[in-house]
Amino acid sequence: MNLNGTLSDEETIIRESLEEYCRRNIAPAYEGWIREREFPRSLMKGLSQLILGATVLPKDEGGVDEVTLGLLSETMGKYEVPVPAFLTMHFAKMLPLISDENTRENYVNRYLSGDLVLCGAFTEPGFGSDSASITTEAHLENNKYVLNGEKAFVSSPGIADAHIISVRTSEMHEERKHKGISLILVDSKESGLETYEDENMASLFRGDFGRVRLNNVRTPQGNIIGRENEGFAILMNILGIQRVHVGLYAIGLAMSALEEAIEYAKTRKVFGEYISKYEAISFRIADDWSKLQSARMMAFKALALNDSGLDNSAESSVVKGFGCEAAFEAVSHALQTLGASGYVKTSSLERKFRASRGFLIGDGTPEVQKLIIARKLFGKSFAP
Numbered sequence: 081m082n083l084n085g086t087l088s089d090e091e092t093i094i095r096e097s098l099e100e101y102c103r104r105n106i107a108p109a110y111e112g113w114i115r116e117r118e119f120p121r122s123l124m125k126g127l128s129q130l131i132l133g134a135t136v137l138p139k140d141e142g143g144v145d146e147v148t149l150g151l152l153s154e155t156m157g158k159y160e161v162p163v164p165a166f167l168t169m170h171f172a173k174m175l176p177l178i179s180d181e182n183t184r185e186n187y188v189n190r191y192l193s194g195d196l197v198l199c200g201a202f203t204e205p206g207f208g209s210d211s212a213s214i215t216t217e218a219h220l221e222n223n224k225y226v227l228n229g230e231k232a233f234v235s236s237p238g239i240a241d242a243h244i245i246s247v248r249t250s251e252m253h254e255e256r257k258h259k260g261i262s263l264i265l266v267d268s269k270e271s272g273l274e275t276y277e278d279e280n281m282a283s284l285f286r287g288d289f290g291r292v293r294l295n296n297v298r299t300p301q302g303n304i305i306g307r308e309n310e311g312f313a314i315l316m317n318i319l320g321i322q323r324v325h326v327g328l329y330a331i332g333l334a335m336s337a338l339e340e341a342i343e344y345a346k347t348r349k350v351f352g353e354y355i356s357k358y359e360a361i362s363f364r365i366a367d368d369w370s371k372l373q374s375a376r377m378m379a380f381k382a383l384a385l386n387d388s389g390l391d392n393s394a395e396s397s398v399v400k401g402f403g404c405e406a407a408f409e410a411v412s413h414a415l416q417t418l419g420a421s422g423y424v425k426t427s428s429l430e431r432k433f434r435a436s437r438g439f440l441i442g443d444g445t446p447e448v449q450k451l452i453i454a455r456k457l458f459g460k461s462f463a464p
């Protein structure tokens with residue numbers, strides 16, 4: 081992608097093929113999915129033909145750089161690709177890090193053929209933003225990790241085929257609590273792993289949000305992701321870049337809401353005039369568009385920095401914090417533009433309003449993003 085926003089031929093083809101797939105297979109099916117409350121597994125199969133390889137394969141076999149992946153995340157938001165599929169694609173970056181070769185191949189192949197939905201279970205009832213203080217623990221017994229603890233507010237626990245779980249594998253020391261954390265992949269079929277649904281504001285499918293309880297769950301030692309006690313750094317790396325993709329998903333969603341509002345404002349007459357003619361309406365949309373475009377450009381800068389191996393922590397946090405706030409505000413204003421017609425459940429804006437609110441919490445809140453930016457600006461010793 082150039083600075084002027086034009087795409088290379090390859091980027092155009094990848095984005096357009098996803099757009100085409102979404103137009104044909106997602107938009108017409110959405111109402112039915114919501115009525116059934118069943119996550120459509122066929123979607124994973126469809127995406128496997130198109131883009132699932134993007135996050136796990138080498139570049140010459142279908143893998144893409146982060147900038148190209150960003151175009152896909154934005155498109156997924158625009159067409160409201162269900163979040164379990166969106167997150168699986170990003171969590172899949174951890175599959176090539178599974179330590180045992182056979183296990184690694186098995187899960188990568190299942191993912192590539194569209195037979196694997198993943199969830200990442202890191203938050204606990206007592207610890208969300210402070211993700212290094214977790215208490216879920218795992219220890220080795222006869223070449224198996226034995227896991228005990230509880231995770232909370234997790235996306236897709238009742239849908240996922242495998243869970244990537246953060247656990248404490250060595251004693252916690254207050255000064256370096258992030259040092260003793262590992263990531264372990266646990267198959268949903270393992271006995272002792274139970275999931276519980278918490279319906280939330282934006283729930284669409286059974287099992288798309290809730291808790292995971294681990295009661296003496298035994299999983300092979302080779303299921304560890306990376307090395308023991310080094311999981312926190314991997315998690316921060318993956319979530320650092322995932323933040324930008326979540327931001328782009330929210331921005332894509334919000335841009336589609338603005339498009340709806342613009343079309344509506346050009347057809348709805350009130351007091352004898354199209355409402356687009358009232359500056360209160362059109363300037364508000366102009367403001368929202370400006371903020372979304374700024375956040376979007378920052379997102380692609382953050383991804384380009386990552387592709388060049390440069391630090392992008394502050395830029396990523398701007399996208400997740402400011403970008404998701406701008407997205408929520410834009411969707412809320414778009415709904416307002418439609419008046420009562422936007423407030424009914426049959427309107428996609430009602431759904432987008434609830435979904436975009438969640439992005440202000442999941443994967444790190446705007447407050448925590450400001451903390452990260454402040455640390456970069458002031459240095460750790462002077463930041464809050």
Ligand SMILES: Cc1cc2nc3c(=O)[nH]c(=O)nc-3n(C[C@H](O)[C@H](O)[C@H](O)COP(=O)(O)OP(=O)(O)OC[C@H]3O[C@@H](n4cnc5c(N)ncnc54)[C@H](O)[C@@H]3O)c2cc1C
Nearest residue numbers: 200201202203208209233234235438441442443444445447
């Ligand atoms: C839609 C959604 C999807 C989610 N998906 C997942 C998932 O897939 N996997 C998973 O593990 N978790 C998931 N979560 C959980 C999410 O990661 C946590 O909710 C989030 O990290 C915040 O943690 P908390 O809710 O415990 O809030 P807390 O950490 O208790 O924070 C409470 C409030 O204090 C603020 N705060 C915290 N620290 C500071 C500070 N230093 N300075 C100023 N303010 C501060 C926060 O911003 C927040 O407003 C999801 C949550 C939502 C809403």
